[in-house]
Structure formats: structure tokens, C-alpha cells
Amino acid sequence: MARKKYSVEQIIIKLREIEVLCGSGSTVAEAARQSGITEQTYYRWRKEYGGMNTTDAKRMKELEKENARLKKLVAELSLDNAILKDVNSKNY
Numbered sequence: 001m002a003r004k005k006y007s008v009e010q011i012i013i014k015l016r017e018i019e020v021l022c023g024s025g026s027t028v029a030e031a032a033r034q035s036g037i038t039e040q041t042y043y044r045w046r047k048e049y050g051g052m053n054t055t056d057a058k059r060m061k062e063l064e065k066e067n068a069r070l071k072k073l074v075a076e077l078s079l080d081n082a083i084l085k086d087v088n089s090k091n092y
Contacts (some may be wrong), residue, residue, distance in 0.1 A: 008049070
């Protein structure tokens with residue numbers, strides 16, 4: 001069975017659907033199954049996205065991308081700095 005990649009907005013919508021189903025008397029396992037996901041996926045998503053709305057989740061994803069880009073820049077600059085120190089420390 002192929003895995004489906006859900007967007008952040010879709011995940012938040014699924015979490016809300018499951019909350020509504022649980023509020024109407026069904027168990028978490030039944031509600032997750034009706035929404036088309038496993039119970040384990042529900043708990044993982046709830047841990048990561050629980051209590052967020054779609055704008056918060058979008059902002060979080062943007063910040064994660066920016067953080068990854070900045071980490072890459074720092075790594076490159078640190079490498080350049082180390083190379084320059086190594087070249088500069090040699091006596092010619």
C-alpha cells in the first residue's frame with residue numbers, strides 16, 4: 001500500500017475531524033480509521049501539530065526551512081574560515 005504525503009493543512013484538518021468523532025462517542029482508533037490514518041500516525045501528528053491552526057503550522061514550516069538554510073550557510077562559512085586559518089598559519 002502506497003503512503004500518502006499529507007500537507008500540514010490536511011494534517012490539521014484530519015486532527016480536527018478525529019477530535020470531532022471522538023467527541024461524538026467513538027474511540028480514537030475508530031476515528032483514525034474512519035479518517036484513513038493509523039492510530040500511531042494520529043498520536044505522532046497530535047504531538048507535532050496539536051493545538052496549532054493552519055497559519056501557525058505554515059509559519060513553523062517556513063521557519064524550519066530558513067533554519068536549515070542558515071545552518072548550511074554557517075557550516076560553509078566555518079569551513080572557509082578554517083581553511084583560511086590553516087593557510088594563514090603556515091610559514092612561507
